[in-house]
Amino acid sequence: MSARNRELLALVPASLLLTAGFAAIFIQESEVLSDVSLTYGAIFLGLCFAGHLFLRFTLPDADPYMFPLTAVLACFGLVVIYRIDEELAREQAQWFVLGLGLFAATILLVRDLRVLERYRYTIALAGLVLLFLPRVPGIGQQVNGAYLGVGIGPISFQPAEFSKIAIIIFLASYLRDTRQVLVQGSRRFLGVTIPPLKHFGPLLVVWGAAMLMLVFIRDLGSSLMYFGGFLALLYVATNRLSFVTIGLVLFGLGAWFMASTVSHVQDRVDIWLDPFNPRWVEKEGYQIAQSLFAQADGGLFGTGLGASLLRGPNGESLIPAPHTDLIYAVITSELGLVGACGLILVYMMLAERGFRTAMLASDSFSKLLAAGLSAVFALQVFVIVGGVTRVIPLTGVTLPFVSYGGSSILANFVLLALLLLVSDRARRPARGAAGRRGLR
Amino acid sequence: MNKPVVRLFALVIVLFGVLVAFTSRWTVFEAEALRDNPNNRRLLFEEQLIKRGIIRAADGQVLAGNRPLPGERFERRYPTGELFSHPVGYTSLERGRIGLEEFYNDPLTGRRNDAIGALERLLGPQKVGDDLRTTLSTRAQQAAYDGLGGRNGAVVALDVKSGAVRVMAATPTFDPTDPANADTFNRATQSLLAPGSTMKVVTAAAALDSGRFTPNSTVDGSNGKAISGTPLENFGGEDFGQVDLTTALTNSINTAWASVGEALGKETMGEYLRKFGFYEDPPMDYPDDQMVPSGEYGPRGRLLSPTSDQVDVGRMAIGQDKLQVTPLQMATVAQTVANGGVRMEPRLVEKVVDPDGRTIDEPLPEEAERVMSRESADQLALMMRNVVEQGTGTAAQLEGVDVSGKTGTAEVGDGTDNLWFIGFTGRFAVAAMLERQTGGTGGGNAAPIAAQVLQALGE
Numbered sequence: 024m025s026a027r028n029r030e031l032l033a034l035v036p037a038s039l040l041l042t043a044g045f046a047a048i049f050i051q052e053s054e055v056l057s058d059v060s061l062t063y064g065a066i067f068l069g070l071c072f073a074g075h076l077f078l079r080f081t082l083p084d085a086d087p088y089m090f091p092l093t094a095v096l097a098c099f100g101l102v103v104i105y106r107i108d109e110e111l112a113r114e115q116a117q118w119f120v121l122g123l124g125l126f127a128a129t130i131l132l133v134r135d136l137r138v139l140e141r142y143r144y145t146i147a148l149a150g151l152v153l154l155f156l157p158r159v160p161g162i163g164q165q166v167n168g169a170y171l172g173v174g175i176g177p178i179s180f181q182p183a184e185f186s187k188i189a190i191i192i193f194l195a196s197y198l199r200d201t202r203q204v205l206v207q208g209s210r211r212f213l214g215v216t217i218p219p220l221k222h223f224g225p226l227l228v229v230w231g232a233a234m235l236m237l238v239f240i241r242d243l244g245s246s247l248m249y250f251g252g253f254l255a256l257l258y259v260a261t262n263r264l265s266f267v268t269i270g271l272v273l274f275g276l277g278a279w280f281m282a283s284t285v286s287h288v289q290d291r292v293d294i295w296l297d298p299f300n301p302r303w304v305e306k307e308g309y310q311i312a313q314s315l316f317a318q319a320d321g322g323l324f325g326t327g328l329g330a331s332l333l334r335g336p337n338g339e340s341l342i343p344a345p346h347t348d349l350i351y352a353v354i355t356s357e358l359g360l361v362g363a364c365g366l367i368l369v370y371m372m373l374a375e376r377g378f379r380t381a382m383l384a385s386d387s388f389s390k391l392l393a394a395g396l397s398a399v400f401a402l403q404v405f406v407i408v409g410g411v412t413r414v415i416p417l418t419g420v421t422l423p424f425v426s427y428g429g430s431s432i433l434a435n436f437v438l439l440a441l442l443l444l445v446s447d448r449a450r451r452p453a454r455g456a457a458g459r460r461g462l463r
Numbered sequence: 464m465n466k467p468v469v470r471l472f473a474l475v476i477v478l479f480g481v482l483v484a485f486t487s488r489w490t491v492f493e494a495e496a497l498r499d500n501p502n503n504r505r506l507l508f509e510e511q512l513i514k515r516g517i518i519r520a521a522d523g524q525v526l527a528g529n530r531p532l533p534g535e536r537f538e539r540r541y542p543t544g545e546l547f548s549h550p551v552g553y554t555s556l557e558r559g560r561i562g563l564e565e566f567y568n569d570p571l572t573g574r575r576n577d578a579i580g581a582l583e584r585l586l587g588p589q590k591v592g593d594d595l596r597t598t599l600s601t602r603a604q605q606a607a608y609d610g611l612g613g614r615n616g617a618v619v620a621l622d623v624k625s626g627a628v629r630v631m632a633a634t635p636t637f638d639p640t641d642p643a644n645a646d647t648f649n650r651a652t653q654s655l656l657a658p659g660s661t662m663k664v665v666t667a668a669a670a671l672d673s674g675r676f677t678p679n680s681t682v683d684g685s686n687g688k689a690i691s692g693t694p695l696e697n698f699g700g701e702d703f704g705q706v707d708l709t710t711a712l713t714n715s716i717n718t719a720w721a722s723v724g725e726a727l728g729k730e731t732m733g734e735y736l737r738k739f740g741f742y743e744d745p746p747m748d749y750p751d752d753q754m755v756p757s758g759e760y761g762p763r764g765r766l767l768s769p770t771s772d773q774v775d776v777g778r779m780a781i782g783q784d785k786l787q788v789t790p791l792q793m794a795t796v797a798q799t800v801a802n803g804g805v806r807m808e809p810r811l812v813e814k815v816v817d818p819d820g821r822t823i824d825e826p827l828p829e830e831a832e833r834v835m836s837r838e839s840a841d842q843l844a845l846m847m848r849n850v851v852e853q854g855t856g857t858a859a860q861l862e863g864v865d866v867s868g869k870t871g872t873a874e875v876g877d878g879t880d881n882l883w884f885i886g887f888t889g890r891f892a893v894a895a896m897l898e899r900q901t902g903g904t905g906g907g908n909a910a911p912i913a914a915q916v917l918q919a920l921g922e
Contacts, residue, residue, distance in 0.1 A: 259467045304502050316505050318489040319497035335508050360490040364483055371479050378472040382465045394468050401475045405482065412485035 026087040026450070027079045033091035034075060037098050038068040044102030047328040066116075067098055074123055081130050082447035086380055089446070092373045093424055093439055099366065100425030103354055106329045107346045111427050118429045122436035129440035136444055140388055143196040150189025151232065153182035158239050183245055184421070184434035187399050188441070191252055194229070195391035198260035202387070206261050229253050230270065234277045241287045243278065244406040244418025250274050252399035259381075259394045295416035310343045311410075311417050317342050317349075317356040318412070325359030346427040348419050351411045366425070367408070374401040377442055383449035393445045396438050507556045511536045516571040516592035518551055518563060520601045521629075521813065526551050527564065527639075539564075545636040546604055549649045550597070550628070550749075550811055553639040561647055563811060565750045567595055570815045570823070593823060594816045598627035606919035607632035607895075610912030616882075616897040617650035619794035620916050623892050625828035626798065626807025628747070630893070630916055631791075652745065652754040655787035656898065659873030659905065660715045660855075661883045662782025664796055667712060667843050669735035670723050672804075672835035678709045678842050684719040690777035695721055698872070712846045713854035715870065717781050724780020732776055733769030738834040739799060740806060742766065745791050746831055747809040757788035782873060793885045794894035800847065801867070801887035804840035806831045847886070856884065858910035864888050864922045868913070870905035884909035888922045 071094050078085060097119060105112035133139060139146065156173045157163040164172035164179065173182055198205075233250040240246070254270045282292045293300075294308040304312050320326060331353060333342050345353045355363040377397025384390040403423055410417035421431035489497065498506055514537050518527040526547045529537040539554055541547075552562015560568060569575070570593040600620075607618035611634045620630035631652075637645035648654070670676035684703030687694045697703065697717045703710075711719035724732060736742065742758045744751050759767040759774050767773055767785065778784035791809065799806040808829040815824040835843075847867035850856045855870040868886025875881060879899040884906070886893055895912040897903075 255471055259464055259471060262464065262467050299500060299502055312502055315489050315497055316500070316503045318486065319494040319503075320505055320509075321490050322494055323491060332505055332509055332512075335504065341505060341508070355486060355490060360487055363486045363490070367479050367482055367486075371476065374475050375472060378468050378475075381468045387464065390464055390468075394471060398471060398475070401478070405475075405478045408482045409478075409485070412482060412489060414481055414485050 025083075026085065027075070027083060030078065030087040030090055031072075031075055033088060034068075034071045034094055037071060037091055037094040040095060041067050041098035041102060044098070044328060045105065048102065048106045067101070070119065070123060074126070077127055077130075078443065081127075082443050084450040084452070085443040085447035086376050086450065089373065089376045089439060089443060092369055092376065095369055096366075096373070096424035099369075100350070100422075100427075102328070103350060103357075103425070104346050104427050106357070107333065107353065111346055115427050115432070118432045121429070122432040125433050126436040126440045129437050130444060133441070133444060136389060136392065136441075136448070139192050139392075140196045140199075143193050146189045147193035150186040150193065153186035153189065154232075154236065155239060156182045180430040181421075181428065182430070183240075184430040185437075187249060187252065187403075188396070188434060188438055190229075190249060191256070191395040191399055192392065192441075194253060194256045195388055195395050198256055198391055199387045202260040205266075206263065230273055230277075233274065234281070238281065238285065241285065242418050242420075243281075243288055243291060243416055244410055244420050246278075247274075247415070248399060248402045248406050248420065251402045252395055255398035255402075256391055256395045260387075260391055291416040291418070295413065298413065310349065311413060313340075313342055314349050314352040314411050314417070315413065317352045321356040321359040321363075323359050323361060325355070325357045325362055328357050331356040347421060348407070348417070348426075349411060350422055350426050351408050354425075367404075370401070370404045370423075377401075380442055380446040380449060384445050385449060389445045389448065393442055396442055400435070400438060510554075510572055511538075511556070512590065513537070513572050514591045515539065515554070516567075516573075516594040516815075518571075518595045518597060520547070520597055520599045520604075522601055524601045526597065526599070539639075541639040543601070544640075545638055546601075546608065547599065548637050548639040548645075549633045549647075549651065550599060550631045551639065552647075552750075553642050553645070555642040558642040561750060561753060563595065563597070563749070566748055567812065567815070571595065591818045593818070596813045596816060597811050598622065598625075598629060598813045598827070599631065599811065600629045600920060603630045603916050603919040604632055606630075606915045607912065608634070608636075610895070610915045611897070614897050615650065615899065616895070616909075617654065617790040618893065618895045618912060618916055619651050619790050620891055620893040620920060621794050621798045621807075621809060623798055623801040623887060623890055624807070626809050626831075627813065627827060628809050628811045629891060629920055631811070633790075647753075649753055650896070650898065651790045652747075652749065654789060654896075654898065655755060655757070655760065656789075656881045656896065657784075657786055657873035657875070658782035658788045658793055659871030659881065659883055660717070660720075660782060661793055661796075661869050661871035661885045661894075661905070662780065662786060662788075663712060663715065663720045664800060664843065664847065664869050664885065665735060665739055666720050666724055666727070666732070666780040667708070667846065668739075668800065668835050668839065669727055669731055670708065671842055672735070672839040673727060673731050675727060675731075676708055676723065678846055679707050681705050681707055682711055682719040683722055684711055684714075684716040686718065688718040688722065690718070690721040690725065691775045695777070709846045709849055712869070713849045715850075715855050720781050721777035725777045727776075727780075729770045729774060729776045732779065735834070736769055738806070738832055739796055740792060740831065741788070742769075745789075745795065745809055746829070747791070748811050748826055754791070755789060757786075757792040759785045760787045761785070782871060790894045790896045793883065793896075794892055797868075797885040797887045797894060798892035799834050800840050800843050801889070801892050802840075803837040804835040805833050844887075851886065855904070855906040856886065856910050858906055859884060859886050859914045859917075861888070861914055861917060861922055864917075866914070866917065866922075868910065870910060872904045872906075875899055880904075882907075882909045884913045886910075886913055886917075888917055891917055891920050891922065893917055 104115050162173050162175050164174050233246045236246040254267050258267045281288045298308045298311045342349050374397050381390050381393035407420045407422050409415045421428050423435045514529055525542050528540050530540045532538050552564040554560040554564040573592040607630045617633040618630055633650040684706045686697045686702040695718050703716050743756050744754045761767045775784045779786050808831045810827050812826055814822050817823050844867050851859050851866045851868045856868040859866050859868050871883030873881040879901050882897040882900050882905045884895045893913045893916050895909040
């Protein structure tokens with residue numbers, strides 16, 4: 024079966040899941056099954072089919088499972104957001120249409136990935152500017168003490184979602200050029216491989232940027248995500264564990280320093296370590312405490328879609344920010360450990376397709392790009408789910424394709440488009456003398 | 464460059480594994496602790512959305528029902544108010560739950576811990592709980608409170624054959640709709656008092672069933688006899704001389720029974736105490752923290768082994784010194800004798816009924832233990848009938864039905880007495896207790912209450 028036919032077939036479960044999910048919520052809320060649920064399912068199926076047709080014509084050899092896996096995540100998110108707020112779900116659906124548009128535009132505009140390499144410094148600058156935009160007076164927005172949003176008039180978006188892609192593109196391109204030098208120019212000192220300072224300079228800049236992020240954006244989670252993505256790329260490019268170790272030590276030192284001096288970060292860490300402390304359990308710690316309570320409510324199989332308690336009798340929120348930060352807690356509460364594991368499994372499969380693409384890619388830039396994008400995608404999942412489950416301090420990043428939010432949807436569709444572009448080139452069968460198949 | 468990519472993916476798998484592990488931690492392993500966390504109000508709010516099961520008396524009278532609140536929520540109402548507040552308890556957002564509301568909270572909220580329950584949870588939460596049909600009698604409960612007349616005390620009545628609790632009354636009682644100001648101390652299950660001469664029933668059971676005595680054995684009932692080195696007085700200082708065991712019970716002769724206790728020894732007495740259910744929480748369907756075990760208590764409120772050096776076995780045999788018991792325990796003693804020596808587990812709930820009217824659970828009856836042979840029990844019952852017919856318990860007599868019993872007047876030490884009566888007919892066993900009364904006797908004050916309750920039960 025051709026890749027595209029497999030993709031078409033794989034879209035069926037996504038549509039079934041969506042229809043079943045909506046049906047469950049309708050039954051829960053009105054005790055009758057209305058045909059609206061079927062309409063939603065049909066529209067979504069239509070959108071998926073359109074996306075599929077587009078890929079059939081533009082990227083016929085691209086990985087057949089990435090798009091359906093994304094569709095599963097997207098429809099899953101849509102169902103959960105619909106259960107939280109009907110109006111938000113409608114907006115989210117519109118973001119999906121826009122996201123698919125941007126997805127198509129990316130594929131059409133970046134037909135050749137080398138275009139990206141040519142503009143790497145522009146892209147890097149754009150990424151950094153986007154990153155620090157939320158601190159610009161007048162348009163920056165502070166949420167829960169962290170600067171992650173930008174508001175211009177009625178439009179508000181989270182630029183960090185886009186800058187993560189820009190930074191990965193830059194790093195992939197930069198490391199493609201310098202990886203040999205970084206490895207060969209290294210000296211061994213006290214048993215540790217030290218890279219040449221000249222080429223390591225720009226990488227120290229990235230470390231500095233991650234530290235600055237902690238100071239300016241005040242968000243441990245997103246700086247962990249960026250720096251983690253950077254270290255992943257560095258490791259893939261050089262295959263030197265010592266670089267990663269040095270990086271981790273540097274980040275650890277920086278984070279420790281921040282946690283002990285910047286009061287906002289310090290508070291976050293204190294709340295993380297002891298969420299039920301009476302001093303903050305009803306204030307700053309409310310979110311994580313309620314998240315854990317909601318998950319405990321879910322148990323093994325959950326309370327059922329639409330059955331979990333979001334608000335108390337007096338209208339107080341029992342799961343703050345249920346459609347964004349804490350959407351994973353809502354999912355765990357309603358679908359239990361089983362449902363949550365299913366969701367993580369889908370993310371893992373998507374990451375697997377991404378890393379497989381990296382392995383299949385024949386040129387270094389594509390390889391690094393695919394590995395970097397997959398790593399940063401997986402790290403984003405880890406940062407937000409880890410925050411909600413108290414593995415790390417809770418921070419405000421979105422759950423890709425599931426959380427409500429235009430910026431997140433749009434950015435992640437661009438990420439998907441880039442991965443599919445790499446994949447299409449890597450999996451293209453040998454044609455004539457130009458045939459190049461890196462792997463069997 | 465493929466090897467690092469594989470390792471990177473391996474790291475992602477590890478990280479996601481950590482996420483799964485932590486999700487399991489909160490949803491399964493530490494879920495119980497999180498639900499009990501005082502900051503967690505979810506459960507209480509969720510339970511407000513559930514229409515709790517209705518608790519009814521044996522005659523169908525609603526003891527706990529529901530009143531609708533705005534927002535599809537419900538609030539508990541207790542139509543019988545203070546009459547049944549001790550057995551039924553309350554459920555409150557602020558104060559939690561006690562009584563049957565606590566013990567049967569799972570069925571009352573529709574939670575079933577089996578495979579079908581898990582399946583139903585998948586389809587959405589159970590919004591209607593299961594009903595409880597208790598064994599409690601409205602008429603007899605009222606008769607008990609009438610008899611207590613506001614004095615501190617308690618009455619417990621049990622079905623002889625099944626152990627079903629027909630009456631559980633304790634004064635003071637409380638308003639279940641105002642838990643914040645409620646004194647919920649249940650004198651039927653929580654008060655520890657010297658049982659006085661009612662304890663001679665236990666001593667007599669040990670004496671007869673161990674084969675060391677018969678109802679006709681001769682014992683010494685002289686006044687002022689030395690027991691454990693200290694002279695013991697009979698009630699009113701009366702000297703009975705040599706008497707048989709039946710007479711010793713009929714006239715409640717302290718010195719005679721104390722000598723029986725000494726003759727039997729701590730080992731035998733302790734064995735029968737345990738058989739009667741002393742030294743453990745009563746096996747009743749009621750919260751453990753609202754029941755206490757009966758037995759010998761040391762100076763710091765700790766249970767003493769019956770064979771401990773500190774135990775004065777002679778005085779224990781007549782229900783004095785360090786022996787402390789609950790009215791529920793003494794009702795069980797009467798029930799055991801009446802039931803041919805077989806102790807039954809007390810039960811408050813007869814059956815659990817689901818919203819469709821199907822019976823889900825019938826907790827009755829459960830045999831706890833055979834305490835003594837049928838022969839010993841019958842001999843003892845006959846001796847106790849003598850007490851009511853011609854001894855200290857004549858106030859418990861009822862027309863047309865044989866009543867057996869034993870009175871008790873236990874000195875507290877500050878001039879007041881605890882007044883006791885335990886007794887039974889063929890169908891019901893009862894224990895009545897009045898706490899720290901000035902003047903009066905078990906036979907004169909507690910026995911009439913028992914008679915009224917037995918009458919209200921249909922005897």
